Amino acid sequence: xxxxxxxxxxxxxxxxxxxxxxxxxxxxxxxxxxxxxxxxxxxxxxxxxxxxxxxxxxxxxxxxxxxxxxxxxxxxxxxxxxxxxxxxxxxxxxxxxxxxxxxxxxxxxxxxxxxxxxxxxxxxxxxxxxxxxxxxxxxxxxxxxxxxxxxxxxxxxxxxxxxxxxxxxxxxxxxxxxxxxxxxxxxxxxxxxxxxxxxxxxxxxxxxxxxxxxxxxxxxxxxxxxxxxxxxxxxxxxxxxxxxxxxxxxxxxxxxxxxxxxxxxxxxxxxxxxxxxxxxxxxxxxxxxxxxxxxxxxxxxxxxxxxxxxxxxxxxxxxxxxxxxxxxxxxxxxxxxxxxxxxxxxxxxxxxxxxxxxxxxxxxxxxxxxxxxxxxxxxxxxxxxxxxxxxxxxxxxxxxxxxxxxxxxxxxxxxxxxxxxxxxxxxxxx
Amino acid sequence: xxxxxxxxxxxxxxxxxxxxxxxxxxxxxxxxxxxxxxxxxxxxxxxxxxxxxxxxxxxxxxxxxxxxxxxxxxxxxxxxxxxxxxxxxxxxxxxxxxxxxxxxxxxxxxxxxxxxxxxxxxxxxxxxxxxxxxxxxxxxxxxxxxxxxxxxxxxxxxxxxxxxxxxxxxxxxxxxxxxxxxxxxxxxxxxxxxxxxxxxxxxxxxxxxxxxxxxxxxxxxxxxxxxxxxxxxxxxxxxxxxxxxxxxxxxxxxxxxxxxxxxxxxxxxxxxxxxxxxxxxxxxxxxxxxxxxxxxxxxxxxxxxxxxxxxxxxxxxxxxxxxxxxxxxxxxxxxxxxxxxxxxxxxxxxxxxxxxxxxxxxxxxxxxxxxxxxxxxxxxxxxxxxxxxxxxxxxxxxxxxxxxxxxxxxxxxxxxxxxxxxxxxxxxxx
Numbered sequence: 099x100x101x102x103x104x105x106x107x108x109x110x111x112x113x114x115x116x117x118x119x120x121x122x123x124x125x126x127x128x129x130x131x132x133x134x135x136x137x138x139x140x141x142x143x144x145x146x147x148x149x150x151x152x153x154x155x156x157x158x159x160x161x162x163x164x165x166x167x168x169x170x171x172x173x174x175x176x177x178x179x180x181x182x183x184x185x186x187x188x189x190x191x192x193x194x195x196x197x198x199x200x201x202x203x204x205x206x207x208x209x210x211x212x213x214x215x216x217x218x219x220x221x222x223x224x225x226x227x228x229x230x231x232x233x234x235x236x237x238x239x240x241x242x243x244x245x246x247x248x249x250x251x252x253x254x255x256x257x258x259x260x261x262x263x264x265x266x267x268x269x270x271x272x273x274x275x276x277x278x279x280x281x282x283x284x285x286x287x288x289x290x291x292x293x294x295x296x297x298x299x300x301x302x303x304x305x306x307x308x309x310x311x312x313x314x315x316x317x318x319x320x321x322x323x324x325x326x327x328x329x330x331x332x333x334x335x336x337x338x339x340x341x342x343x344x345x346x347x348x349x350x351x352x353x354x355x356x357x358x359x360x361x362x363x364x365x366x367x368x369x370x371x372x373x374x375x376x377x378x379x380x381x382x383x384x385x386x387x388x389x390x391x392x393x394x395x396x397x398x399x400x401x402x403x404x405x406x407x408x409x410x411x412x413x414x415x416x417x418x419x420x421x422x423x424x425x426x427x428x429x430x431x432x433x434x435x436x437x438x439x440x441x442x443x444x445x446x447x448x449x450x451x452x453x454x455x456x457x458x459x460x461x462x463x464x465x466x467x468x469x470x471x472x473x474x475x476x477x478x479x480x481x482x483x484x485x486x487x488x489x490x491x492x493x494x495x496x497x498x499x500x501x502x503x504x505x506x507x508x509x510x511x512x513x514x515x516x517x518x519x520x521x522x523x524x525x526x527x528x
Numbered sequence: 529x530x531x532x533x534x535x536x537x538x539x540x541x542x543x544x545x546x547x548x549x550x551x552x553x554x555x556x557x558x559x560x561x562x563x564x565x566x567x568x569x570x571x572x573x574x575x576x577x578x579x580x581x582x583x584x585x586x587x588x589x590x591x592x593x594x595x596x597x598x599x600x601x602x603x604x605x606x607x608x609x610x611x612x613x614x615x616x617x618x619x620x621x622x623x624x625x626x627x628x629x630x631x632x633x634x635x636x637x638x639x640x641x642x643x644x645x646x647x648x649x650x651x652x653x654x655x656x657x658x659x660x661x662x663x664x665x666x667x668x669x670x671x672x673x674x675x676x677x678x679x680x681x682x683x684x685x686x687x688x689x690x691x692x693x694x695x696x697x698x699x700x701x702x703x704x705x706x707x708x709x710x711x712x713x714x715x716x717x718x719x720x721x722x723x724x725x726x727x728x729x730x731x732x733x734x735x736x737x738x739x740x741x742x743x744x745x746x747x748x749x750x751x752x753x754x755x756x757x758x759x760x761x762x763x764x765x766x767x768x769x770x771x772x773x774x775x776x777x778x779x780x781x782x783x784x785x786x787x788x789x790x791x792x793x794x795x796x797x798x799x800x801x802x803x804x805x806x807x808x809x810x811x812x813x814x815x816x817x818x819x820x821x822x823x824x825x826x827x828x829x830x831x832x833x834x835x836x837x838x839x840x841x842x843x844x845x846x847x848x849x850x851x852x853x854x855x856x857x858x859x860x861x862x863x864x865x866x867x868x869x870x871x872x873x874x875x876x877x878x879x880x881x882x883x884x885x886x887x888x889x890x891x892x893x894x895x896x897x898x899x900x901x902x903x904x905x906x907x908x909x910x911x912x913x914x915x916x917x918x919x920x921x922x923x924x925x926x927x928x929x930x931x932x933x934x935x936x937x938x939x940x941x942x943x944x945x946x947x948x949x950x951x952x953x954x955x956x957x958x
Contacts, residue, residue, distance in 0.1 A: 360934060361847070388946055389943050516823065
């Protein structure tokens with residue numbers, strides 16, 4: 099049995115995503131395809147433009163058999179934490195045989211070589227990394243130069259610079275690293291992606307970036323959007339916009355985030371994951387003299403702290419994601435497998451997973467407390483023991499609910515802010 | 529020298545306020561009149577419809593010589609805490625000789641008799657109070673019945689029930705009690721107010737309640753508003769509305785408050801002043817299933833916890849006003865005298881106060897840190913020692929700044945959310 103795993107955000111699902119999904123399937127020819135998808139907040143440090151249920155609904159219609167939710171605590175982390183979460187979910191299904199990810203270099207040999215260095219952290223490399231960090235470089239840049247110098251000294255000279263400047267390659271490296279950390283047997287594959295595609299702002303017709311499409315949605319140029327996304331994705335978008343549930347933009351969080359930040363003391367800020375080296379002063383000071391979030395992040399960002407990092411950290415501040423907790427989450431990985439949507443075929447696979455996975459598979463989130471009690475009793479099944487750590491399980495899943503309850507406050511139709519989606523919305527079956 | 533002190537909110541300043549101010553002056557015939565006024569948040573548990581600087585500006589134009597800001601931590605407390613703050617400011621100017629407050633009964637003898645019981649807390653009274661509290665009555669109601677029974681048993685039978693059901697009388701009692709607690713020499717006086725005037729919702733022409741006028745402002749019926757307020761008050765209102773700084777309504781805090789509340793754990797809620805006896809569960813639960821603040825407060829309120837109390841407590845939750853801190857503030861009273869506006873005549877009096885008061889008089893808030901350092905050194909003047917407790921001083925004034933920085937986020941003109949009014953706005957001089 100071959101099971102293909104992919105890591106996605108589908109924010110929103112566009113023609114490029116469909117293209118990549120099909121390519122991946124052609125490459126692997128899997129019996130089943132499963133995706134782990136960010137929930138209501140995404141890795142660029144923003145709320146998703148469309149809620150997780152709608153995005154999962156599109157995914158199962160487009161050829162994914164099961165959509166798992168990436169626990170919130172991983173969604174808004176840097177590439178490394180994001181990979182620990184997403185690869186963790188795929189690994190812990192215990193059925194995935196292959197993962198495919200986009201890569202600008204599409205050079206798995208080199209990526210693997212580099213990820214080995216990151217995994218093994220040889221002393222010489224660590225010294226070089228610290229040298230560059232001390233110069234005030236951002237972590238990605240310091241790492242890039244350290245790797246180049248390290249590989250040069252070992253007479254191995256691939257085009258590392260290029261690889262470490264490309265967003266898919268960087269993420270790919272972290273996936274490979276995470277696979278090693280989980281001691282996973284999953285086989286990684288790459289498919290070619292064109293450089294800078296991910297962040298391209300202009301609409302370029304049928305194949306446009308998610309960024310370009312979100313910009314069109316925001317400007318309500320729905321006729322152009324229609325060209326860039328599969329028709330079902332378009333229909334779901336239209337439907338959710340009509341309901342007043344989309345589009346959700348970063349700036350919709352203005353009052354919440356500025357309101358919270360203006361109240362926070364530096365001693366509190368400094369406990370948040372990613373707030374260090376004076377960032378607490380920048381967040382605190384600039385929150386008071388910024389009219390909106392765009393102004394704020396532009397004030398706070400520096401050469402060292404990139405825009406995306408500043409935005410992600412802003413969400414961590416709002417959601418009170420402390421450094422010590424994030425470390426715990428990353429060390430232990432995701433503690434459950436939450437299903438957002440599945441097809442009939444996916445249902446078969448879920449049946450098999452129930453026997454094979456060592457982690458609870460959650461299709462009815464309202465039972466989460468029951469599962470917690472069972473984890474505490476360690477009596478989930480007579481056949482096997484579950485491996486979740488009860489307290490971490492509880493923290494992670496309660497964060498998912500929390501994130502949803504905040505997300506509903508962003509709906510344009512405010513009457514829809516009064517239901518708890520994770521308690522009310524059933525898993526989507528196709 | 530006679531100095532009249534009044535406690536006001538002027539939210540907004542209307543014909544009734546002008547009438548009362550003139551009556552009070554006729555009664556006392558003072559050399560100077562000073563007011564202590566709520567800042568950007570008021571005792572009914574809402575943001576003020578107009579910011580504190582504009583309201584202070586109107587006050588000095590209408591016959592007040594100096595407007596002091598009631599420190600934020602007292603503004604959103606119940607009658608007792610509000611009185612400890614406002615009477616504290618008047619007392620600590622050390623120049624006020626008389627205060628006048630509105631009263632439905634206008635029976636100072638009876639009010640004083642009752643306030644003596646509250647001040648002395650005789651054992652029999654305390655027993656009666658506890659008996660009624662245990663029945664599940666709200667505090668004001670339990671106190672009312674306990675007082676009636678206590679006074680009946682001592683053969684003293686004024687119409688206590690009436691007095692304890694009238695908002696001005698209730699506040700008046702607390703003023704009298706506070707005067708005793710401060711061991712004040714200020715002489716209290718009452719002027720007659722008509723029952724229920726304060727909360728009257730309908731517009732009744734020239735003399736209408738602040739509630740009625742706020743409703744008209746919200747509905748943008750400015751021609752009716754013009755009838756109910758002095759022309760200068762009207763002009764300031766118009767000007768601030770045109771700037772996009774008014775009107776500010778309770779519901780404008782929806783995202784901030786619901787966003788914060790949905791994130792809070794019960795263990796955190798229970799530390800907030802006024803959150804007890806299961807209120808933490810009500811706030812937590814209903815925050816998730818309410819679309820807006822009006823829905824929320826209607827869900828949370830009970831026979832025991834009145835609407836106003838629920839709203840005030842909501843602000844305390846948002847501003848993280850913990851029970852232990854409020855106790856400290858109420859035990860020690862206001863630690864400084866912050867001037868929002870004064871007339872030329874008021875300036876004379878301020879000059880005298882600088883010698884007479886034992887508390888720092890703040891006209892330039894940006895110097896607050898310097899004053900803190902001087903309080904710590906206790907070297908404010910060679911002639912006398914200041915009585916402020918440095919840490920409490922700092923907490924109180926920083927809360928004022930915080931409240932202003934949150935208030936600016938509510939402005940319709942969002943460009944105006946990026947300045948810190950308490951640092952930028954100069955004291956108003958007429």
